[in-house]
Amino acid sequence: MDATQTVNETSENRQDVLAKERKRVLSRNPGNSRKSKFLSGVQALEMFVEVTDE
Known part of the structure; x- marks a missing residue:
């Protein structure tokens, strides 16, 4: 198994x-604004990770 395969699986x-x-x-808590801010x-972060992974 090569390194890129491992990285892709981890991602x-x-x-x-x-x-x-x-x-x-x-x-669990759809109405909590602090939660939705955390989620955004x-x-x-996910978008940043996807861009930097490529």
């Missing part, structure tokens, strides 16, 4: 975990 796993966490937080921060 996919991280996206998976973040998506699950986002769903969990949203389903997470989404911005």
Whole structure:
């Protein structure tokens, strides 16, 4: 297994975990504005990660 394959798999796993966490937080407390601000921060981080991974 080469290094890029490992990085890609790790990236996919991280996206998976973040998506699950986002769903969990949203389903637990959809009306909390602090949560939604946190989530938009997470989404911005994800976009940054996707750009820097390429």
